[in-house]
Amino acid sequence: MKQLMQGNTAAARGLYEAGCFFASSYPGTPSTEITEELAKYDEVYCEWAPNEKVAMEAAFGASLAGRRSFCGMKHVGLNVAADPLFTVSYTGINAGMVICVADDAGMHSSQNEQDSRHYARAAKLPMLEPSDSQEALEFFRIAYDISEEFDSPVIVKMCTRIAHSQSLVETGERKEIPARPYEKNIAKYVMMPGNAIKRHPVVEERMRRLAEYAETSPLNRVEEGSDNSTGIITSSTCYQYVKEALGDKYPVLKLGMIWPMPDRMIREFSGHVGRLVIVEELDGFIEEHCRALGLQCEGKSLFGYLGELSQNIIADKLGVPVHSGVKLSESVKIPARPPMMCAGCPHRGIFYALKQAGCTVLGDIGCYTLGAVAPLSAMEMTLCMGASVSALHGFSKAGGKNAVAVIGDSTFMHSGMTGLANIAYNQSAGVVIILDNSITGMTGHQQNPTTGRNIKGDPAGKIDLESLCRAMGFGRVRVVDPYNLKECADALKEELSAGEASVIISRRPCALLKYVKHNPPLKVDAEKCKGCKSCMRIGCPALSMKDGKARVDSTLCVGCGVCKQLCKFGAFIGGE
Ligand code: SF4
Ligand code: SF4
CATH class of the missing domain: 3.40.50.970 (Thiamin diphosphate (ThDP)-binding fold, Pyr/PP domains)
Structure with missing residues (x-):
């Protein structure tokens, strides 16, 4: 039976089904729910680590001990974990090790908009990119097979839209994977220069074999179109936008394995289409690779480097009407809801x-x-x-x-x-x-x-x-x-x-914690209130001014009493 599932929930299900035994993560939007959901399966040991570097090193340790392991983080967390990342690429793994990084194009909840695909190329690691919840489940499962076949950690890259959108998912059964025996192997696992020098060619050979795998892997596929004047190469959420915007008009090469890329497949696809267009968010990662292959293509010149794309943007830039007809009217304006500290925030x-x-x-x-x-x-x-x-x-x-x-x-x-x-x-x-x-x-x-x-x-x-x-x-x-x-x-x-x-x-505990007991909401004595607005200086969302007097929204106020300390006229009632 199919279930509607959030991408992160499906990712957790994929990890569970793949026999993941150990998960260590640091929370970071939009990746957090993967580990929270995974913790609901008693068969998987889950923990929050103090940071992403610790989480990745712990996951590596579990892999070394012979158990399939996982660590998850948001894009900036991968910067913290970059140190072990580059060297686990050299050591390889014992049991399968999967790393999730979740990017945040549009910076819904982040301090930058970095494109984590560069890490796969820089650290010489395979990276998969699902484009819906079903793929999230399957890609996390497949990632373990790739990890063990190629003796490499595998990165699965999510993004806000895939992580937090829901789509139908067919689940499977958990595969119990016996522990692989741990074997002492100093040449493989002790990365001092003499050993690391010998591991680097192993890494290069692994990437060559992975590139070969990418050519025939079902992770990458061509979808035929009715009009070969243009061909699209895309991945992740952009694939969904392309299908919504264009339907089956143009052929599409959908990359599920974003690194290494299938060069022969890309060349062949390019040879069958007139104009080659790369649709990807943030950096021109696929585009630069296509150019390095000597292919003429367009991408960033049309779509730019900033924020998220949409079916509207894609249809507009390619000069076609939105196929699905779901074009948001430009006049529909969603009211801005700027973030603010909660009422009673300590x-x-x-x-x-x-x-x-x-x-x-x-x-x-x-x-x-x-x-x-x-x-x-x-x-x-x-x-x-x-x-x-x-x-x-x-x-x-x-x-x-x-x-x-x-x-x-x-x-x-x-x-x-x-x-x-x-x-x-x-x-x-x-x-x-x-x-x-x-x-x-x-x-x-x-x-x-x-x-x-x-x-x-x-x-x-x-x-x-x-x-x-x-x-x-x-x-x-x-x-x-x-x-x-x-x-x-x-x-x-x-x-x-x-x-x-x-x-x-x-x-002072967060005012939203369930165990925190609140005081009754405050009231304002309108006789005493002089309308000086001193209390408004703390910016509590439960406070407002009406008819020149302060007013407390009793549905929001938690009776913290901070506003009362600012009123020289003793106008607040309660909050003792
Ligand atoms: S500080 Fe006191 S007097 Fe001034 S607006 Fe607030 S409640 Fe009224
Ligand atoms: S007591 Fe005052 S500051 Fe505290 S939540 Fe209520 S209105 Fe806000």
């Missing part, structure tokens, strides 16, 4: 205190990046995971004053600790604020090493942030409640004037 209080203190706030990756949004506008830099702490050190050493780093608990575990070690070791003054909301918030409430729970919500190891910071050599470590504006302001003032590095842990 980050709001500390950002308000930072703004009042006039600090230069170096930020990080998490829901608290919204501290940069008006009316708080309290964050001035965000680069990548962990960068707030490292950049604070450089900022302070270079003479920057009154600066703080803000970083979430999960991000701190991911890559903030090493920056903090640098501050402790190379001795700079600055205040690092760990925003401990006791969960990985932005990706949808995943556990992390500070929460004391594992991926299934069961008790697990718990790292004590205060002890960790003290063990690193910080004498000034204090905890504040971000719902208490005065406490935050006093702590900031004291630590900024201390003349030495310090850590403030702003601790």
Whole structure:
């Protein structure tokens, strides 16, 4: 029976059916649900790792021990894991190892729009690219066979549209794969120069064999069209757009294996069509390869390098009406819904205190990046995971004053600790604020090493942030409640004037966690409210002004009482 399934759910099903035994991932939109869904199968051990590098190395270890393994991450996470990635390409694997990277064209939830296909070419690894949920299931399953046949990790590349769209899926049964025996093999697995030099030709030979496999693999296929004046080469979500835009008008070479590419197949396809058009999002990865083969083609000159494509764009650029007739009217405007911190978000209080203190706030990756949004506008830099702490050190050493780093608990575990070690070791003054909301918030409430729970919500190891910071050599470590504006302001003032590095842990669980008990919503005494709008400066979505008076939306307010602390006229009722 076919089921409607999200791409990530289907990917998890494919991993399960393939006999995956071990999965270690770091959450990152749009990849997170793969590991969450996989954790629902008791036959597969699943965990959240502190970061993507750890996840990939753990997956490699499981493969070495003889079990099919998996690690998943978003595109920027692959940068973190790039170090092991390039060398597992040399060692190869024991049992099959599959790596998922999920790109985010259009930057729905990311700080850049990098095209991860380049990693397959640079690290000399095979990469598959499904174009719907059924393919997601099948490609993850097939990836293990390729991995074991070619002694190579295999990357499966998802993207936001494939990961989060739903389509029909036919599921199968799980194949139980016995453990492969672990065999000591220093020449294969110890990548010191003398051994690595001998492994490089093995990698090149493997890529040659994989390129041969790509020529006949059912992962790549030609679909005939009625008009050979144009031929399209495409993959992934662009394949769906092409079919919606053009139907069966032009022949299509659909690449399911994006690296290595089937050169003979591409040449042959090109020889049967007049104009060769490459439809791909972001970089001209396929296009450049076709040009390197000496083929004349068009791609980026039509579709550009930015954001997502659509059936409309493809039909417009190729000068044909949309085949499916599903052309969105340009006049249909979806109202903008800018992201904002939730009502009662514990980050709001500390950002308000930072703004009042006039600090230069170096930020990080998490829901608290919204501290940069008006009316708080309290964050001035965000680069990548962990960068707030490292950049604070450089900022302070270079003479920057009154600066703080803000970083979430999960991000701190991911890559903030090493920056903090640098501050402790190379001795700079600055205040690092760990925003401990006791969960990985932005990706949808995943556990992390500070929460004391594992991926299934069961008790697990718990790292004590205060002890960790003290063990690193910080004498000034204090905890504040971000719902208490005065406490935050006093702590900031004291630590900024201390003349030495310090850590403030702003601790309050995310207001959306199920176990968090809320106070009744506040009310405004219209007699006392003077309409001064002081309370509006914290930007709580539960607050608005009507007829010159503040108003609380009781369906949103969680009674945190932060707004009440800003009202000089005592107009708020409740929130004690
Ligand atoms: S701060 Fe107090 S007086 Fe001013 S608008 Fe808000 S509720 Fe009214
Ligand atoms: S108490 Fe005030 S700040 Fe807190 S959620 Fe309610 S309206 Fe927002």
